[in-house]
Amino acid sequence: MDRRSFLKTTAFATAGLTLGGSVLFPSNAAELVDNPPPKKPxxxxxxxxxxxxxxxxxxxxxxxxxxxxxxxxxxxxxxxxxxxxxxxxxxxxxxxxxxxxxxxxxxxxxxxxxxxxxxxxxxxxxxxxxxxxxxxxxxxxxxxxxxxxxxxxxx
Amino acid sequence: MPKNAMIKINPKEYKKDDLVRVDTVIMHPMETGLVKDKESGKYIAAEHITSVEVFYGDEKITWMEVSGSVSANPFISFYIKATKSAPLKIVWKDNKGDVTEKVVDIKV
The missing domain is CATH 2.60.40.2470 (SoxY domain)
Known part of the structure; x- marks a missing residue:
């Protein structure tokens, strides 16, 4: 394997891992809301x-x-x-x-x-x-x- | 999606009518809803356990109301009196409608 194709493959593999990770662990993308829950003194x-x-x-x-x-x-x-x-x-x-x-x-x-x-x-x-x-x-x-x-x- | 939970009975060996400590832990992020997301400046939505129910046989023996002020991966321990051989079932519910159940058998 020459250097160019090696770099290409690793780049794809890394991208795949990152993508797979975010699909596997959806909790990373937490749901966002505008307001915090009400205060209770x-x-x-x-x-x-x-x-x-x-x-x-x-x-x-x-x-x-x-x-x-x-x-x-x-x-x-x-x-x-x-x-x-x-x-x-x-x-x-x-x-x-x-x-x-x-x-x-x-x-x-x-x-x-x-x-x-x-x-x-x-x-x-x-x-x-x-x-x-x-x-x-x-x-x-x-x-x-x-x-x-x-x-x-x-x- | 049910979370990972664990129940441990202390001590491991007990006789009829002994008081045994039940240690429970559930893997839950317990988001309070007060943490700000750094990029958008919005708040991360609250996601925490709201109720824990304990059934011994058919009887509901203990129940709890839980707020976001309880630490992440909440560890809760309490006592029961081992009066009969029956399953001890603990049900955790969170504010997103997530239900986790775990059962251990009490043998006397």
């Missing part, structure tokens, strides 16, 4: 959950979060309610300065055996992470923890 999210009922601080809610999160895109958190599972209806995780502050809501039944949730969340900046437990009698208890973020995670 903390007060609004809180109202949505509690319907205006008071939320008291309690040491029955155990919230584990790092004091300093180097990467805001992945912040491991664990929330647990130290009450019998029959008394706990749900755990809501809120982040008070994110674009959408209502991060995760988990609804339990007695088949869970334990009101526990562990996940990884995004934090755009330094803020409080709040775990609100909804109890079967209709009351709400919470625990909150400030997390320092060095690099934000919400784009």
């Amino acid at each position: 903390y007060e609004e999210a809180l109202k949505e959950i509690t319907k205006g009922k008071p939320v008291s601080d309690s040491d029955k809610v155990k919230l584990v979060a790092p004091e300093i999160a180097e990467n805001g895109a992945v912040v491991p958190i664990t929330a647990e309610v130290e009450l019998p599972i029959e008394q706990v209806k749900a755990i809501h995780i809120l982040t008070d300065k994110n674009h959408n502050t209502r991060t995760l809501s988990v609804y339990f039944t007695p088949a869970n055996g334990k009101a526990y949730i562990s996940t990884r969340i995004r934090l755009a900046e330094t803020m409080n992470v709040v775990a609100i437990a909804e109890l079967a009698d209709g009351s709400f208890i919470k625990a909150q923890k400030p997390v320092k973020v060095t690099i934000g995670g919400c784009g």
